[in-house]
Amino acid sequence: MSDAMRKTVRKVATNFPTAIVSGRCRDNTYSFIRLVELYYAGSHGMDIKGPAKGSKYKTASQLYNLHTRKVVVMLFNSNRQ
Numbered sequence: 001m002s003d004a005m006r007k008t009v010r011k012v013a014t015n016f017p018t019a020i021v022s023g024r025c026r027d028n029t030y031s032f033i034r035l036v037e038l039y040y041a042g043s044h045g046m047d048i049k050g051p052a053k054g055s056k057y058k059t060a061s062q063l064y065n066l067h068t069r070k071v072v073v074m075l076f077n078s079n080r081q
């Protein structure tokens with residue numbers, strides 16, 4: 001992920017709940033992105049962790065409960081870094 005792309009995703013995540021969803025384990029997924037403002041859904045969504053900081057949305061349950069709001073999901077192809 002380029003610095004410009006990372007900067008843009010961080011900006012989005014501070015304003016909207018933003019998640020990275022991957023088939024990889026959550027730790028590996030985080031290592032590609034390295035933004036604490038995001039949700040990370042690893043193992044095809046079996047392991048979800050909320051943003052460590054920088055977002056008003058803190059917990060995974062808040063992500064589940066956001067069905068009445070807009071949720072921004074960034075689809076990241078980990079094979080094309």
Ligand SMILES: O=P(O)(O)OC[C@H]1O[C@H](O[C@H]2O[C@H](CO)[C@@H](O)[C@H](O)[C@H]2O)[C@H](O)[C@@H](O)[C@@H]1O
Nearest residue numbers: 021022023024025028029043044076077078079
């Ligand atoms: O494109 P993604 O959504 O990031 O998913 C890619 C694949 O992720 C998982 O496989 C990868 O992790 C496995 C366990 O850590 C590892 O054994 C495998 O070599 C990696 O490719 C997932 O199991 C696959 O279904 C995804 O396609």
